[in-house]
Amino acid sequence: MKRISALLAALLSAVAGAAPLPYDKPSPPDLAGNFRVGNDFNTNLYLNGIWEIAPTFKIQKEMPAESEFYPVPVPSSWMFAADFPIASPRFKRGSWGGACTYDGKNLQEFEGAWYRRKFIAPEVPPGRELLLAVDRVTIGGVVYLNGEKLGVCMERRPGLWNITDKVKRGAVNQLVIRVDAAISGEEKMFLGAEMTANVKQKATLRGITQDVRLVIRPAGLRVDDLFMKTSVRRGEITFQLRVANPQKLTGDAGARFVVRPYEREAAVKQFPARLKLTGEEVQEFSFTCPWRDAHLWETDDPYLYQAEAVLDRDGGTVEHSLPRRFGFREVWIDGREMMLNGKPFRLITLPAANRDAFVTSAKNHLLPVLNLYRKAGFNTLMISNEYAWRVGGCAQFYDDLFDEADRTGWLVALPLGRVYDINWNSAPQRAEWLRMNRELMERYRNSPSLVFWSMNFNLLGYPWDLNPYAWGSDFKPADSVSDLGRKRREAGESEALIRGIDDSRIIYHHAGGNYGSMITSNFYISWPPLQERADYPEPWSKHGVRPFNAVELGFPTQMDYSRCRDGSWMTMGGAEPMEAEYCAPYLGRDAYRLQENRYLKLIDSNATDKVESNCDFYNSYQPYWWNYNLYEHAPVSLVQQLVSPAYIRVWRAYGVNGFCPWVDERDLCGVGFEY
Structure with missing residues (x-):
């Protein structure tokens, strides 16, 4: 986002101290002070700032009355209204986005909104043209200029319109964007290996979620x-x-x-x-x-x-x-090694859930996180796969991330669209899939820190990709197993299309087993003996023919502390956690002595009358599981410290190319290392 950092800081300060908002009216139409990037031939002039919004509980086709509009920052999302409050007495700000209301209704349940912004168009030199660019609206938008409909745009189809002959020269113009963000239905989640689940579609972003720009460029020949x-x-x-x-x-x-x-x-x-x-x-x-x-x-x-x-x-x-911006470098694979400029490189990866453009991807959040992880020895960022391509799930704004990574030497893996997001046998849908991927790739492919394209999240996995002898023998299951024949065909076709756009980076398939350029595994093995855990890579180190990267690595994870053992997070997430019981083999009686009273109280009070997978089922929306961080508990933290060296030191000695601890920096608590 351009020139909203100071506003964000002021907003956060106002939220923390319940101070008056730093705005009570929209930005002026005069754009003299707006952020711009340009030269004599090309200019990007940003319309970001304080717009006006009229939220609508349901999608409303008619523009609301003048009295319905109130100031709000843009870009923003009304799902994050605690951070981007509406300057209206009808808006009540809560401590977080889900606690904010408008006219007494939860703002996160609103399906639509109308935005508007006035501006005076800049002078356009002879031989140039003026365009309006709406980089991202989540989920869909209809754009009007001075009452005339320009067209529609969607979260993965930016809007760009030539408005040279549509603007009023030297006068005030009004830009209006109607955001439609209703969502329903289900989508399939690939959880790894043969596990899939149908989950209800849910929007985590709604609003104008990237920049809105005026673009001046040559009307004729141009780059x-x-x-x-x-x-x-x-x-x-x-x-x-x-x-x-x-x-x-x-x-x-x-x-x-x-x-x-x-x-x-x-x-x-x-x-x-x-x-x-x-x-x-x-x-x-x-x-x-x-x-x-x-x-x-x-x-x-x-x-x-x-x-x-x-x-x-x-x-x-x-x-x-x-x-x-670019850097002079080259990456490639040579046998079992990944090479950067002729030298092998290893990865310890941070899974970066950069789902929105305002918090997880914003510099004031991103830079402290990167600095913290750098001190712990991390050198690679894997941008979140799971939400990146869900409808209403991610702004896909990575500009600040790549700016920092390029400048400081992080390595980055960027997820591309999956074949299962569409009907792969439909030629029109494949063409749209390729267009979306091309636009994302062309936006970031000059970044030298971007060294991996990550494809087809969890599509190609199989249970044997946890078997160390399969890594060493380059084993591939038969095509009939888990429909792998069809999946491999589609994965191969999709990879060929991506290589046609950029073949200068390493392409891998997330949790794809032995398929493709490297072995990748969601490596969750629960509680094997420490020596066995440490020596897992030995067969690969002797006989492997390609790099191995544990793209998800349990150290262990929260699910490993669950009473339920059926392997599905959908049931394990609701089963009673057994913190002390699993820690006791490592810590002895201290595992029980170190338990906290607040944890024990939740365990006592949070059960339901349901039973799933022969386990008592608990209310998984309560903090003991998803929000009550087990990694902060002394028993779990101490066990993590005992397990960590098996990977950090021994796996490094075996030459393992990389791994991604899942999902918390406390997996490495108290361990100093370089990888």
Whole structure:
């Protein structure tokens, strides 16, 4: 998000101290003070700020009356109304989003809202055009300008409209966006191996959840996309250039790729090229140039460049793109090793649940978390798979994350759309799947910290992917097991489509067993003896032929402390936790002495009259399970410390390529290490 950090800080301060809100009216129409990024040819002018909102309990097709609108920040979500309160006496702020009400009703149950914002359009130089970009509305939106409907957009279909001839020059214009966020039905969750579950669809985001911008760009020949692919092994850089040519020009044009150190003026390299325009509205070009003395991007020396494309025609410059940040580095797989710039690298991964653009992805939350985990030895971020592609589940705003990762040397795995999100046999749905993935990939693929594309979350797993001898023998179950034949075919087809967009990164399938470029496993093995746990990778270390990455690793997890042993989190989450009983083999009588009274009280008072999987069923929405963090309890923390070295030290000695402790930093409590 652009230029809302100070507002966020003020809002959090106001929430904490119950102070008056830092706004009581919408931002002025004059955009002179609004954040912008630009040069003589291209400008992004952000309309973020204080808009007005009229929430509607049900979707309302007619625009509400003038008296229904009240100030609210944009971007924002009314599901996070405690952090983004509405400046209205009808709004009652609670301590968190689920406790906020509007007209006495829970605001998280509202299915719609109307937003509006007034602005004075900027001057547009000759040869340029003015566009309106609505980067993300969750879940769907209808956009109006001065009473005229421009079109619709959705959470994974951004809106972009040419408004050059629709705005009032030098006068106030009104932008209105109707957000429709009703959701119903079920979706399938792949929990790993053969376990699947149908869950009710539920929106965790509703609102205008990314930037709204005015875009000034050339009306003729222009740069539509620029991707820098670098090769350390070959000592070269490839510029993949996509050019928009709405005037359908033909003939020759010149191109220059200007490379500078990031955020500096002096150019260090210029690479000239010639374009042959054929009259197509969109053309793609690729130019490979030698570069053997580049300053490499390394995790301990994350050096950054920026590149700009300049287009010349008829003796003059017609386009100069905005800079794109990149780093000169190369990743690949060599046998059992993952290589970065010719050196093996290992992963200890943080699962980053960056589901919204305002809290989990915002810098004021993100940077302290990254600094904390860095001190614990983590070096990799795995952006959450589970919610990233759910309807109404994620803003997919990773700009701040990649800005920090690129600058500080984190490695990142980004999840792509799954084949089971659509009917894979439908050609139109596959085309839409590819478009959504392409847009996300093109937004972030110049980031050097992005080294993995993660695909098909939990689709390809099978029980034997926990067997260490299967890792060592490269075992693959028969196609008839858990319908793996069909799943592998679809996974292979989807991977080929992704490689057509970007083949410069390592692609893996999350919890895919021995399928693909590396072995990946959701490694939850509960309570084996410590020595057995430590020596699991031994067969792989002797005979494995590809990297092994435990993309989810139980240290153990909350479910391992559950009385229920049926392997399904849907029932284990409601079974009585047996903290002391599972800790006692490691801690003896101290496991009972260290239990807290508040924990014991919850265990005594939280049971229901239900029985599932031969276990007493508890109210799993109470804090003892999901919100009452077992990892904060002394018995559990001490056991985690005993188990951790089996992975941290011994697995490292076996050469394991990486693992992701699931799901809490306290899994590594008290252990100092580097991996």
